Amino acid sequence: MHIPDGYLGPYTCVFFYLIMIPIWYKAFKWLKNLKPSQVPLLGLLTAFSFLVMMYNMPVPGGTTAHIVGGTIIAILISPWAATVSLTIVLLIQALFFGDGGITTYAANVFNMGVVLPFVGYYTYRFLTQRLNLNEIISAGVGAYIGIVTAATVAGIELGVQPSIQPGYCPYPLGVSVPAMAIAHLVTAGPAAAVVTTAVVWYVKKSRPDLFEMRTITKSRG
Amino acid sequence: MDRVTKTLLAIVGVMIILSPIGILLVWNYSDAWGEWDVNTVEQMVGHQLPGMEKLSEVWNHAVLPDYNVPGWEDKLHASIGYIISAIVGTILVVLLYYALVKFTVGKGTSP
Numbered sequence: 001m002h003i004p005d006g007y008l009g010p011y012t013c014v015f016f017y018l019i020m021i022p023i024w025y026k027a028f029k030w031l032k033n034l035k036p037s038q039v040p041l042l043g044l045l046t047a048f049s050f051l052v053m054m055y056n057m058p059v060p061g062g063t064t065a066h067i068v069g070g071t072i073i074a075i076l077i078s079p080w081a082a083t084v085s086l087t088i089v090l091l092i093q094a095l096f097f098g099d100g101g102i103t104t105y106a107a108n109v110f111n112m113g114v115v116l117p118f119v120g121y122y123t124y125r126f127l128t129q130r131l132n133l134n135e136i137i138s139a140g141v142g143a144y145i146g147i148v149t150a151a152t153v154a155g156i157e158l159g160v161q162p163s164i165q166p167g168y169c170p171y172p173l174g175v176s177v178p179a180m181a182i183a184h185l186v187t188a189g190p191a192a193a194v195v196t197t198a199v200v201w202y203v204k205k206s207r208p209d210l211f212e213m214r215t216i217t218k219s220r221g
Numbered sequence: 222m223d224r225v226t227k228t229l230l231a232i233v234g235v236m237i238i239l240s241p242i243g244i245l246l247v248w249n250y251s252d253a254w255g256e257w258d259v260n261t262v263e264q265m266v267g268h269q270l271p272g273m274e275k276l277s278e279v280w281n282h283a284v285l286p287d288y289n290v291p292g293w294e295d296k297l298h299a300s301i302g303y304i305i306s307a308i309v310g311t312i313l314v315v316l317l318y319y320a321l322v323k324f325t326v327g328k329g330t331s332p
């Protein structure tokens with residue numbers, strides 16, 4: 001899901017930097033709310049996100065996909081925390097490992113650091129609060145929908161590029177969206193669901209206080 | 222350190238050691254969709270992409286491109302290069318994270 005330099009033209013890249021400025025402002029401001037006890041947790045989850053993206057999985061048809069870990073961070077801490085983590089991870093990946101890009105950095109943070117954790121988190125909240133479904137199962141479903149949505153959005157960005165400015169990503173929407181969506185529907189989505197379910201189950205079992213605190217704030221809100 | 226933090230620390234360590242799974246499992250696969258280099262894309266579509274050629278050149282200073290030490294092509298060397306990349310990347314993201322926490326939370330709150 002890391003769009004490399006060259007796939008998006010200058011207008012598209014600038015557009016996503018403009019979109020990300022207020023989101024980055026909000027996310028970094030949110031970081032002040034991080035409790036001292038959560039500081040090492042978010043650091044480790046950021047490292048987890050970097051590492052989990054190194055686990056490429058085969059996609060039928062010959063390509064690969066990986067999970068991101070954004071919904072886990074969103075559920076355990078906050079979707080804004082996930083934005084901060086992914087902002088860090090995607091910068092290091094682009095600069096040191098040539099994964100993703102500099103011009104496409106804002107678009108990649110938007111997809112993996114905003115769309116993915118927020119869709120994952122609000123799906124989880126909708127299932128637990130409105131439908132009263134089990135928290136652990138809802139976390140898995142949230143992660144699945146989050147990553148598939150983010151991949152689809154990345155596919156849309158790539159697919160509209162030929163109509164905005166030709167000479168960059170050559171594939172139209174009819175090719176890029178199914179390719180990105182299917183890879184994540186069949187491979188990364190199920191993997192994200194399983195990993196997120198396992199992590200949330202473990203944390204709920206070991207640190208139920210994290211979830212109880214949230215329930216109290218929920219009933220007040 | 223509480224139990225969750227300890228377990229996560231152990232998971233991060235295990236993930237570094239086992240990281241070569243992430244390349245060995247997909248050894249004969251191509252890149253992720255839409256992550257091919259310019260030459261590959263041009264070959265696939267059969268024409269030049271001038272914009273992509275130009276923009277793809279903006280950053281070629283990656284120290285460990287594709288999470289590997291340049292030139293380490295065989296499975297064993299690529300696996301070692303991958304573990305090195307996992308260690309370097311983990312250290313870098315954690316350093317940047319604490320720098321950011323210090324910067325935004327301000328002095329007085331030690332991480």
